[in-house]
Amino acid sequence: xxxxxxxxxxxxxxxxxxxxxxxxxxxxxxxxxxxxxxxxxxxxxxxxxxxxxxxxxxxxxxxxxxxxxxxxxxxxxxxxxxxxxxxxxxxxxxxxxxxxxxxxxxxxxxxxxxxxxxxxxxxxxxxxxxxxxxxxxxxxxxxxxxxxxxxxxxxxxxxxxxxxxxxxxxxxxxxxxxxxxxxxxxxxxxxxxxxxxxxxxxxxxxxxxxxxxxxxxxxxxxxxxxxxxxxxxxxxxxxxxxxxxxxxxxxxxxxxxxxxxxxxxxxxxxxxxxxxxxxxxxxxxxxxxxxxxxxxxxxxxxxxxxxxxxxxxxxxxxx
Ligand SMILES: O=c1[nH]c(=O)c2[nH]c(=O)[nH]c2[nH]1
Numbered sequence: 662x663x664x665x666x667x668x669x670x671x672x673x674x675x676x677x678x679x680x681x682x683x684x685x686x687x688x689x690x691x692x693x694x695x696x697x698x699x700x701x702x703x704x705x706x707x708x709x710x711x712x713x714x715x716x717x718x719x720x721x722x723x724x725x726x727x728x729x730x731x732x733x734x735x736x737x738x739x740x741x742x743x744x745x746x747x748x749x750x751x752x753x754x755x756x757x758x759x760x761x762x763x764x765x766x767x768x769x770x771x772x773x774x775x776x777x778x779x780x781x782x783x784x785x786x787x788x789x790x791x792x793x794x795x796x797x798x799x800x801x802x803x804x805x806x807x808x809x810x811x812x813x814x815x816x817x818x819x820x821x822x823x824x825x826x827x828x829x830x831x832x833x834x835x836x837x838x839x840x841x842x843x844x845x846x847x848x849x850x851x852x853x854x855x856x857x858x859x860x861x862x863x864x865x866x867x868x869x870x871x872x873x874x875x876x877x878x879x880x881x882x883x884x885x886x887x888x889x890x891x892x893x894x895x896x897x898x899x900x901x902x903x904x905x906x907x908x909x910x911x912x913x914x915x916x917x918x919x920x921x922x923x924x925x926x927x928x929x930x931x932x933x934x935x936x937x938x939x940x941x942x943x944x945x946x947x948x949x950x951x952x953x954x955x956x957x958x959x960x961x962x963x964x965x966x967x968x969x970x971x972x973x974x975x976x977x978x979x980x
Contacts, residue, residue: 668706668710672700673720674699674700674723675720675727676698677696678696678727678728679695679696680694680728680731681693682732688786689785690786691738692788694770695743695765697727697747698763699747699748699762701718701755701758701761702759702760703760704757705757718751718758727747731743733875736877739890740765740767742879743765744764744800744815745763745813745877748763749813749866749869750874752803753804753811754873760801760802762799762800762801763798763799764798764799765797765798765799766795766796766797767795767796767797768795769792769793769794770788770789772784772785772788773787773788775787793821794820794822794823796817796819797817797820798815798816799817801813801815810868812865812866813866814860814861814863816859816861817858817893818857818893819857819896819900820856821856822856822897822901823853823854824852824854824855826850826851826852828848829851829907829909830851831848832845832846833845833846846957847957848957850942851904851915852939852940853938853940854940855900855937856935856936856937857900857919857933857934860932860933861887861931862929883928883929884928885927887929889927889929892930895926896923896927899923899926900923903922912937912939913973913975917975919933920933920934920977921977924979932978932979933976934976934977935974935975936974937972938970939971939973941965942963942964943963943966944960945964947962
């Protein structure tokens with residue numbers, strides 16, 4: 662058996678560490694809710710091949726570290742920074758752990774607007790879930806070239822951002838052959854659930870100098886870089902505005918415009934990946950009762966199709 666196979670890849674850790682953190686600025690509170698995945702790689706082969714657990718940082722400990730960092734990290738409110746802080750701590754604390762992979766999914770908690778003195782104001786400590794959209798960050802922290810040479814690769818973006826437009830979308834001139842039944846339309850509903858991920862230029866992280874390996878220093882917040890806290894909001898805005906404003910020739914063409922703009926607006930972003938299901942809404946044929954609901958300008962009643970859907974994805978990279 663042994664000579665027929667070898668351990669070619671090993672990575673382990675804790676998934677779905679759920680954490681809600683409250684940050685109090687007097688009576689003005691901030692909350693974030695994260696689902697954290699933290700995985701490790703390193704000199705851990707013997708735990709698989711020799712049943713030697715002495716190299717295993719228990720996944721329970723990884724969970725405890727995640728909660729401890731959620732308590733002590735000054736960067737908890739920004740998922741990119743918290744992911745980097747956690748990953749940097751993990752590879753610095755354990756000499757035999759060379760890489761950490763942290764994924765954070767942030768759930769939405771938006772301040773409840775409350776009327777006071779005739780004005781609508783966001784509430785100081787009350788929030789509501791205004792959608793299933795999640796902000797998603799992945800950080801790969803690599804100390805395999807030495808504990809003083811930590812390199813990070815970060816992506817960020819959103820998943821499950823559901824959008825729809827009722828016109829301003831066409832689909833014509835596609836390849837026609839014996840399999841084609843789709844009719845050309847110059848006006849249709851366009852709906853998708855956006856998964857967006859943009860990758861920042863890889864960068865070095867200074868090694869923590871303190872004994873507990875908890876130090877994490879943020880460099881200058883260069884616009885358009887990983888440290889610019891405005892990037893997520895602008896990428897989301899570009900996605901929504903391009904979708905709304907584009908006279909769409911196809912999902913593919915609209916996707917390309919969104920991604921090009923994000924690359925152009927953010928010098929620290931190397932590539933942008935969108936995955937866009939084409940969530941079909943089909944006009945209901947009412948010819949049987951003498952009603953025209955099929956001519957695009959007369960189509961008013963649509964049937965949402967759960968499946969199948971198109972699935973259009975692409976990565977647009979900086980030259
Ligand atoms: O925007 C679209 N892209 C496609 O590739 C496609 N294919 C299809 O059937 N409808 C559409 N719409």
